[in-house]
Amino acid sequence: MPVEYNDEHAHFECETTIYPRTEGVLRGQLAVRFITGSAVIPCIKMSDGAEKPLSPVEDIDSGKNWWIVKDSWDAKEKYWRHSSVNTAGTLILVLDDVHCHINIGSMDFSRDQLERYLTGFKDDLWELLLDESSSVQASREQGGIGINNATIDCAQNIIMHAHKILSNPKAELREIQTLKPRKAVKPVNRTFMELATKTNQSVLTSRAVKPTFNMAENRYILFALERSYRMIKQIVILSGNKAKRYATLTDKLQHQYDSFTDSVTIDRDLVVKDLEIIRQRCKLSYWQQQLAQSFIAEKIVYDADGPQYNVLHFRSQKPTKENDGFFIEINVQGQWMRDSEKSTVLSFNSKFNASLLNLVRCLRQHAEYKITGAGRRYETEKAVIYVIDYLNDIEIVDARELHLAQQKYSQEIMQGKVLDANNWQRKLSPRELDEQTKEKVALQNRIRFYSENQSLSEAVFKKVEPKQRQLAQLITQFKALGVTASSHFPNSMTFVQNPRYQGVHNGYKQLMASTRLTNEDLLLSLEEIDAIGLVNMPLLYERWCLLQIMKVLIESFRFIPQSNWKYQLVDAIKGRKKDIEILFDNPLSKRSLTLTYEKTLENGKRPDFVIDLQWAAEKDDQARYSRRFVLDAKFYDRSTFARSGGLLGVIDGLRNQKDYREATNNPVFLIHPCKHAIADVVTAQHWGKYSYLGEAGSGAGGIKPNHDYGAIFLSPIDKELYNDELQRLLGLFLQYKLESPNTSSLPNDLTRAKPFCIRCGSVELRTIEKTGGYTNKQGVQSARTPRSVWLQCTECEQFISFNHCQHSETRLIKNGLYWTYHSARAIEPFNIKCPECSEWGGW
Structure with a gap:
């Protein structure tokens, strides 16, 4: 088992798993060995503080000494039974003066299930x-x-x-000795001995030949x-x-197609959660808390000592072209106005506090603030500029978003009452019916595709x-x-x-x-x-996940593995070495990547999988950009997650304690086989029951993960979803997280990287003309933003739309109902939330 040192708790630790339902399988034995030798007897630290010494045994094959737990001898199977390592929990091994914590998990798999997994x-x-x-x-x-x-x-x-x-x-004749009648004998030495010692024998030993086919x-x-x-x-x-898999996929897609109706069932619990989030946003304290958190994130430094401070009461408008401040209105005796009837600018380009330049990312447009500090005021022909050189305090007084939240809360309460009266069902709007139609077209295409593949596979069979x-x-x-x-x-x-x-x-x-x-x-x-048998299933799960990652990259996203990849893969499966790199290339999508199994990071940690992506912009082949994604596989069940602080607790341990995120803030995701690991569902999509893609925060005032961390369900036993969860996650990496999501400086909402279809991997996309407008939440006909782009895959007919959040300018990509990785609204499942601010809008 791989052993790691835990810096925070100052001990070594490793993980293993037990299987209570595997009747008939000979149990393994936990054993330890000192590589350099030691005169100290290792022991187990019991829950009452007592220590139970281990006993030495000699490996008859290698002659090496191992220390094991000897509870009772099984004469039939000829091995020592034990109980301490067959109980889920934490086992503490004391090895000389070193403590090693063995975290023992439990998986509720039967022997038959494990055999099918293998x-x-x-x-x-x-x-x-x-x-x-x-x-x-x-x-x-x-x-x-x-x-x-x-x-x-x-x-x-x-x-x-x-x-x-x-x-x-082909055969050859080989001489043998056999008994023959006296007249047919071809004598050998034994024949003469028989003639001398035995008289009147009817048969004697004779030379003979026998054909043999066991030739080279x-x-x-x-x-x-x-x-x-x-x-x-x-x-x-x-x-x-x-053939079976294509038949299952066809049935699954047909079920999705048949499940579409002209109405939708709303999840009441998710509506309540969304309402609570909106209710918090109706409070001014929420926005003050958001401001404080952004100050911490942007490392804004307050000036405790400085010149005499004054208070500036202003209302922000849009940012300046240089992005170093805001156009503002100032409050003079209760009246909002521009200073001297000129454009009025609040600049954060301080000569004394460089961190103040980050204020432009902390303050919101159309919000009212009181700022306490000191600075300069100067006037040009067209503008009056206030420069903040020292910042002592800042307070948000009012915000347009606060009033919008209050309006939304009232509207959602009314919608909730109507839904409750209709048993939480409602008819789809014309826009939703149009999206459903687009989804059905893509489903019909894939049903035909997989049906044809099924027939071909059956023909080959x-x-x-x-x-x-x-x-x-x-x-x-x-x-x-x-x-x-x-x-x-x-x-x-x-x-x-x-x-x-x-x-x-x-x-x-x-x-x-x-x-x-x-x-x-x-x-x-x-x-x-x-020839591998049922041994070290958690390690086998890691390597099974490696196979699934490669299958999705090759089959779903059309990456081509480069030379010697088979040998690298076999080395990874056999466990010969670490830092095993497999190179992939997709010249059509202008992406290449290196998938490393057990890569050693600069901080010495070793996650299971690291994907280093290189990509070029669609309209620029010269510049190359890079992004790293980290994945770690844990063979955990629900009780093991609970002992480790829940799903988010395990993710936090990987991301922050083990520092898999590194200085560049790598996205870090967990892969696990536990179908019920999600304690708090935050999205209305079907996959939200099994996986968490960092699509939304788990609390009303929580930090938004913005797809930087999460976990997916991937089980070798439960194949209902096959690799869809993994395909959606890798699609998130390859389509969305490879570049900045802010689109404010771009001509439209398309990614700079070449767009591709997340369903089939094709880059052959055609532009779809947008409809003239849509009905917004107030029931008013609104024009669509000119920055959004609609595309459709020419192979599978998947509809893809690129848009942005009207509040944070964050790019939003919608890959249909099934493949979209952004969170959907509970009360409006066809609309998605911004991962940056959880807002939503018209498309």
Whole structure:
């Protein structure tokens, strides 16, 4: 188990998992060993403070000494039973003068479920290796199966030539001794002894010959047949699994399509939560608290000592073009006016306090403030400028957002009463029906796509499955002749002169080439991985997550893995080394990335997965930009999360205590298999029950995560969602979090990075003409912002809209109802909230 040092608590710690429902599985034993040797006996610190010493045992294979817990001896299974490490909680090991805390989690998986998990892991690995190019090249539209007619022909040729070999296999005669009638005897030394000692024997020992088929040529043929069988077997499993998966996806999408009606059911609990958030925003104290938090975030320094302070009572308007202050109106004896009838500017370009320049990001437009400080006033031909050089205090007096919140609160209360009277159901508006229609078009497209892929996968299965059975029969027949397999290719003229032997050898090589498994070491490694049993399932979960990340990057987002990726992947699965890098490229979307397994950060910490993204702007190929995303896999259940401070507590531990965010504020996300880890659902989307994408704060006055941290549900047992949660998260990284979300300085709301479809990964998008307007929340017909952009994928017909928040200028991307990662409003599920300020608006 990997052990890390906890700086905060000054002890080492590691994690393991127990499985109470796995009846019939031989329990493992927790053991420790001193690498450098120690005369001190390690022990377990009990809950009452007592210490229970461990006992030494010798590993019969390596001769090394290990220390284990000896509670009772199981004579039948021949191992020491123990109870302390089969209980969920924290176990403290005292090793010399060092304490190591072992955090023991519990997973409610049965043995059958764990076996299916292990089998699925191996199948996914083979699928990645066999199906490497089908999802990113031309064959993507041919079903995404990593097999073609050449592969089937190879298998058929191998079978045909092997059958011919069996009809007349090469053999050699080996001399043996056997009993024969006296007249047929070919004497050996033993024959003369028998004649001298025994008289009138009817049979005597004789020299004879016996044909044997266990020759180098046949041993190699059996080896080639066994390897071919393994590859064909995996293709059968791959095509069968894909057929089932496509059938499941088709059913799921059809269910989504059939669930659309002209009405919607509103989640009352989420409406109540949203109302509480709006109610807090109706208080002036809330906005004062927001101001104080922004001062801390922007590191504004107050001036305690300075010249004589004055109070300036002003009302902010829009920021200056230089973004170093605001246009304002000042309050003179209760009247709002411009100073000297000129444009009046409040500048934060202080000569004495550089931090005041950040005030422009703290103050809000159309808000009333009283600022206590000192500075200068000077006048130009067109403007009067107030410069704040010293800041002693600032108070928000009023804000337009405060009054808007009060209006919204009244309106939402009325809407809530109407919904309550209608059993929390309402008819969709014309705009919502239009969005639903766009979603149904994309669903119909994908239903056709996956149905066709299902048919292709089933066709491949029907073609290849008989070949698997025929190869199995051939292997059995060769073994019945006493042949044992050998990978050594004999230096024999047989493979030159005999077309049958030559045909099997060439067919095997061609099969490896067609499946892109041309390296013998790689095949040997895959055989070793296939032999993995039910051991260290949390570690296996990490590596299963690695496979899923790669599958989503390749299949959903069309990244192409670069050279030697198979060997890097196998190294990661076998656990040979750390800092394993796999390079991916997607030239069409102008993105490339490095996926590192167990990367060592500069602070010495080692998260499970680090994605370093490089990208170029759509209209500029020269400049390259970078962004880092951190993912960590935890094989936790609900009780383990509860002991660790809940889901957000675990995320905080990774992000802040382990400092995975680093100085550049990396987005940090957790991957876990616990379906009920979300204690506080904050979004109306279906995925909000299982995952949290940092789309909204969890409290009324809480800090907005702005998609900087969160967690997704990804289970190898529960395949209902398959990899949708992971695809949505990686889509969030690749589409949204790679650049600044503020669009105020851009000509429109499109990303600078090349847009792509989050549903299918295509960059072939067409611009859709926007409708003339929409009905806002007050029921007034409003014009759409000219900065928003509507696109539609030409492959899957997914509708994508780019807009911005009218309050914070934050970019908002809507990928339809299912794939949107921003939070949806509870009372209006077709509208989304800004992740920066939780506001919403018309589209």
